[in-house]
Amino acid sequence: MRIAIVSDAWSPQVNGVVRTLQTTIGRLQQRGHVVETFTPDGFATRPCPGYPEIRLALGCGSELGRRIAAFRPDAIHIATEGPLGWAARAWCRRRGARFTTSFHTNFADYLAMRTHLPAGLFWPFLRRFHAAASGVMTATARVAASLGDHGIGHTKRWSRGVDLSLFKPDGPQLDVATLPRPILLHVGRIAIEKNIEAFLTLDTPGTKVLVGEGPARADLERRYPLARFVGLKQGAALAAAYRAADVLVFPSRTDTFGLVMIEALACGTPVAGYPVPGPLDIIGRDGMGDGDRRIGALDDDLGAAVALALAADRDACVRTGTAYCWSHCTDQFVDNLVDAGLTRLSAAA
Numbered sequence: 001m002r003i004a005i006v007s008d009a010w011s012p013q014v015n016g017v018v019r020t021l022q023t024t025i026g027r028l029q030q031r032g033h034v035v036e037t038f039t040p041d042g043f044a045t046r047p048c049p050g051y052p053e054i055r056l057a058l059g060c061g062s063e064l065g066r067r068i069a070a071f072r073p074d075a076i077h078i079a080t081e082g083p084l085g086w087a088a089r090a091w092c093r094r095r096g097a098r099f100t101t102s103f104h105t106n107f108a109d110y111l112a113m114r115t116h117l118p119a120g121l122f123w124p125f126l127r128r129f130h131a132a133a134s135g136v137m138t139a140t141a142r143v144a145a146s147l148g149d150h151g152i153g154h155t156k157r158w159s160r161g162v163d164l165s166l167f168k169p170d171g172p173q174l175d176v177a178t179l180p181r182p183i184l185l186h187v188g189r190i191a192i193e194k195n196i197e198a199f200l201t202l203d204t205p206g207t208k209v210l211v212g213e214g215p216a217r218a219d220l221e222r223r224y225p226l227a228r229f230v231g232l233k234q235g236a237a238l239a240a241a242y243r244a245a246d247v248l249v250f251p252s253r254t255d256t257f258g259l260v261m262i263e264a265l266a267c268g269t270p271v272a273g274y275p276v277p278g279p280l281d282i283i284g285r286d287g288m289g290d291g292d293r294r295i296g297a298l299d300d301d302l303g304a305a306v307a308l309a310l311a312a313d314r315d316a317c318v319r320t321g322t323a324y325c326w327s328h329c330t331d332q333f334v335d336n337l338v339d340a341g342l343t344r345l346s347a348a349a
Helices: 016-030 061-071 083-095 107-115 123-131 141-149 196-200 217-223 235-244 259-266 302-309 314-321 326-336 342-348
Strands: 002-006 034-038 046-048 051-056 075-078 100-102 136-138 155-157 183-187 207-211 228-231 247-250 271-273 296-298
Touching: 002 016, 002 061, 002 083, 016 034, 016 259, 016 326, 034 061, 061 083, 075 083, 083 123, 107 123, 136 141, 136 326, 141 155, 155 326, 183 196, 183 235, 183 259, 196 207, 196 217, 207 235, 217 228, 235 259, 247 259, 247 302, 259 271, 259 314, 271 302, 296 302
Parallel strands: 002 034, 002 075, 075 100, 100 136, 136 155, 183 207, 183 247, 207 228, 247 271, 271 296
Antiparallel strands: 046 051
């Protein structure tokens, strides 16, 4: 199958969306599919206000359309609701081509945080974008239910996986020997929407270690000098950070999944967070996931969640994390794709 994937999120960005897409593309290619990506790399871009590392391909519509047409895809997947996503959507609509979309990021809540406007103002934008799709891929049942509440009901399941060759309990650890225990780890973009201050202001013993980069780092590093900001880590270095931690603290209230949680679990590290979609889907309200042993804890009092998570069963964490399989996720993605109909349309023309 010839698959076109359009995404405004791409390297050098480091986030769950990019990692999910790149892993899925790699798996698709291993299976013999021909995948072409349409990302900001191939266009003139401008930095996103407030996020200079995010490049926006503005005014890309006609050129994007020419490139998609030249590729002649059997299926088209539009991953993001940015300029490239809207341009691809418009091109498909003009030609009567079918396509799928995915809901990775709760932009309504993110924009509300940054603009101080009600999230409800942004949902019409998202509804319009996804309404034209043949299906909207979502990571969990709770995300699908939330989208249904906002008028987006035609969802398809596309879960997430773990690279078990990297994220496993045995292996090197980040050097934290001189730091007071317990080691409380945060992994992710250091940005306002991640609610990191809820983590940094916890009155708990031990050392707070933050892996990642982002626009809020300099300010938070200045205001919380006891926290250890160790920068961006990927692959084996990221796995080493998970293994060194006593608990991964996931303070976000807006993520639709949270890939870092299942990576931490696969390394044997329990997770503490709030009882919101994402953590609820993975850790469970009782902190036991789908099993009978504690793998973490969720509580509206994040400090209480951390205290409970520290008593989790690390072997149970590994069993939960290793259940997330990229092969199954790739099966779901392929099953969710729809025939774009371009060959039929070209023949009719």
